[in-house]
Amino acid sequence: MTIPTTTEAQAGTADATPAAAPTAAPTPRQKWAASFAMFRNAKSLTGLAILGFFVLLAVFGDLIAPYGPLEKDYTALKQAPSWTHLLGTTHMGEDVFSQIVYGTRGVLLVGFLAGILATIAAVAVGVTAGMVAGWRSEGLSALTNVFLVLPGLPLMIIIASQYDNPSLFLIAAVLALTGWAWGARVLRAQTMSLRDRDFVRAARANGEPLWRIITVEMLPNLMAIIASSFVGTVTAAVLGLTTLAFIGIIPITNLNWGTILFWAQQNGAFPDYWWWYVPAGLCIALLGMALSLINFGIDEYVNPRLRSAGDRARAQRKKGLKPTSGVTAVRHTPSPSPAPARTDTEAPSA
Template sequence: MSLTTAPAASSTDDALASEPQRPRRVPAIGKSFAMFRNGKSLTGLAILGVFVVIAVFAPLIAPYDPLEKDFTALRQGPSAAHWLGTTHMGEDVFSQVVYGTRGVLVVGFLAGIIATFVAVLVGVAAGYWSGWKSESLSALTNVFLVIPGLPLIIIVASQYEDPPLILVAGVLAITGWAWGARVLRAQTMSLRNRDFVQAAKANGEKLWRIIAVEMLPNLTAIIASSFVGTVTAAVLGLTTLAFIGVIPITNLNWGTILFWAQQNGAFPDYWWWYVPAGLCIALLGMALSLINFGIDEYVNPRLRSAGERARAMRKKGLAMDGGVTEVRVGQGSAP
């Protein structure tokens, strides 16, 4: 009787088997940023990143001081010396747009941070608690929902000769946190009865740990969407206030550029004076909207599954606009 020996494992297999397995952290990290994987979010983040770079390095990018006057070049169109032309006082429009980016982003992000913090604090507390505490916070949210933001900002700003940007951002945040708190309250009410929250309560976990560890990670996408929406509203509110003349000209931003263009008859002949600032407002709004669309797709399971299915079909070369589904008939079936 012959004995058959099993083939020996190769040295490569032995080396792979003996090598310790490293924990795969990349998928876990990628899952945390899954809301920014699609093309819409990436495009929005890229545009927003360009504006952030311009705001941070404005002194290096702008060729002139934004208020430097050149009386030999009044209302001149774009040229090699002035890329976006000049104003009625010979001020370089490109430099004003670059420096104005800083004020817009500071007010927008500061208002978004303050409003999001208040929305999380009030919304999660109102959703987690029950009884009179929840109803009181819900009534407070409803009151701030109906407060007219623009008239309130005009009244507050008119009390100061030169209102600081933090004051403008604070008023914009006060009038913009209620919508996010409303959504967070509803989502928190659905989470407080989940098994993992009830298990944490049964284990005697403290309230702050239940909210911070068990609930907030499940609300990350909604919080991010609320933040982006508040920043968008704050940017539009700031430029509107500047355009109607509520904010002084010393607070240089895109709205003040449009204000001076309108006051000095730039419409419609001197297009280089008002078109760049208007395009920047539109581009920033589009970038924030694209980021918000990506977050919405991540939050909504139907949108997420539809987006994943569409991307999978595009990779296979299949069209998504076909309205007729081909039905294959077997050989034994009737024609």
């Protein structure tokens, strides 16, 4: 009998062990699904559905609105909702539903344009301040702190009141000027926590330029926070626009939901003619709620604790359990019945 050597035994063991299956590369569909992983919970989907409804109103407003926003019907002044005027009319016989539909376009345009401009400024200042050091970082941080403490609403009133008929782009620029600092502050803190990671140090050791480190190494890891900052800025811009319109800073030619509330307040619609001001207020509340729900989904994607808690809650729902229940369901196994006791009259078996 021949005893195999140690080398032969190791070779035989290696041959007997099955090779590990190579990890399959993610398909384009999986990559596309991973990009929208933050929108897989019910809150985010609800927010996207509400936001999509308002986007449809803004895009197809000319087809949806039954009348022009300033078209007057003097036979129906301050008329309650009816089949002819779904949301009633104003003191001049203007259809409130048509004004709501046309006003959606201005609200979304200013909100998203201000969000884009403010996000670009926040990324440029915040990420750069987090990556550089010395007086440059301190200078950018001081600039951010100055804009943080500036009173936003008075500044918007002063700038907007200098023009007789400010355009929507000017209003969006003013709102972006007063809304970028908070996002820059958050991005600076997050960038400072990432700049000492191994992949950033490796890029520096390879001699990569600063702009490439920021665009290739840093920004992909900051996209969720940037998206959250964008959503928050859009919400603030929508509220700022409607506030400026309600207090009369924006001319009546820039029709939006705040303008509807302004005219309702000026003509004594409160509280009798509820159809004049309630729909505009509900639209503002619904749009703010939709953006907040989308932000909840982004927060869950960014925060590992919230993401794991959401995964557990979804797994419990699939099993028919309530995620908010504090009692853990325990499966009971019936215990075996005890053996009957032996009497003294029974003789022990041999």
